[in-house]
């Protein structure tokens with residue numbers, strides 16, 4: 001059954017990591033190493049079943065292949081999930097056992113932060129393996145990638161506003177932001193700095209209170225976020241929130257946010273386009289984090305990172321050109337851009353090991 005799935009998804013490798021003493025149940029999925037070692041974050045989430053965790057890691061890792069390709073990185077796509085509740089199940093042993101599992105792949109997979117994981121967790125992973133990014137600045141790392149993801153998403157937003165409305169004045173428009181975690185809160189801050197009206201929601205009330213008191217946002221209920229009169233819907237929580245139930249409710253003319261896998265399926269992507277809503281493909285918009293952490297491999301440089309963030313604007317513009325040229329929805333145009341690069345670079349047979357072998361500028365020592 002699993003191999004049938006992998007035949008369709010095209011994954012190279014899926015690894016189940018288990019350590020009873022440490023309470024570790026994790027899955028690492030390496031989707032593609034054609035462009036280089038597979039880089040993608042680790043998500044910790046209380047999945048209701050192992051199947052749910054497996055499906056999530058398969059979708060997320062495939063998304064990383066496309067994200068890294070469109071971002072112009074010499075990296076393939078992978079992702080990991082840890083089954084557990086980030087609020088109660090974290091421990092040094094858990095993350096070190098996970099780090100050993102990452103290490104065992106010898107650099108085919110390089111990890112980083114995702115939902116439920118922060119830079120302190122990565123500190124433990126780093127004790128066991130070099131193949132981790134988003135490590136703390138004290139080790140020569142780049143720290144939490146989320147502010148870069150948010151800043152990159154802002155670049156993507158400007159390109160999208162420009163395409164849809166003919167100007168990129170962020171403050172002129174109204175936003176519905178779902179999810180106020182590491183990325184969402186920073187994104188709300190950036191919108192607020194530009195004078196925008198922002199509706200927000202999150203499961204966590206403290207985060208909602210912070211967005212209201214510090215960034216002047218208007219709080220709405222978890223389900224109400226789909227009904228607010230916003231020009232832009234910005235999903236910044238989990239995936240699949242653009243679906244057959246929510247789409248008919250959205251007033252927005254633009255969907256642009258940082259969450260991975262926003263469209264429940266391709267048919268929804270087609271329907272979004274039919275309704276005249278401009279969808280900014282998620283993996284092109286939210287590539288700021290991976291661009292930032294990828295620089296750790298050659299020795300981190302913040303100025304270079306900021307320059308890279310701005311390429312997100314051009315990547316989105318290119319996707320919209322392809323969409324118009326080939327008369328296809330934007331999600332397909334993004335896939336086409338990624339697949340063309342993977343095919344062309346695949347013919348060059350890039351040495352997969354090189355990227356993984358050279359983490360420069362890191363300061364080891366525990």
Ligand SMILES: NC(=O)C1=CN([C@@H]2O[C@H](COP(=O)(O)OP(=O)(O)OC[C@H]3O[C@@H](n4cnc5c(N)ncnc54)[C@H](O)[C@@H]3O)[C@@H](O)[C@H]2O)C=CC1
Nearest residue numbers: 115116145146149179181182183202203237258259260289
């Ligand atoms: N951290 C990063 O640099 C990157 C993150 N992403 C994606 O962006 C999204 C957010 O990531 P982070 O901010 O790092 O995660 P996080 O774990 O810090 O924040 C997620 C937030 O979403 C909230 N949430 C979950 N379900 C919700 C719901 N149904 N309604 C409202 N709020 C809900 C949570 O309470 C939490 O505050 C994820 O999809 C992640 O994969 C993508 C690229 C990079």
Ligand SMILES: O=C(O)CCC(=O)C(=O)O
Nearest residue numbers: 040041112113145289290
């Ligand atoms: O930004 C990161 O933490 C690494 C990349 C990643 O996992 C993502 O872009 O979803």
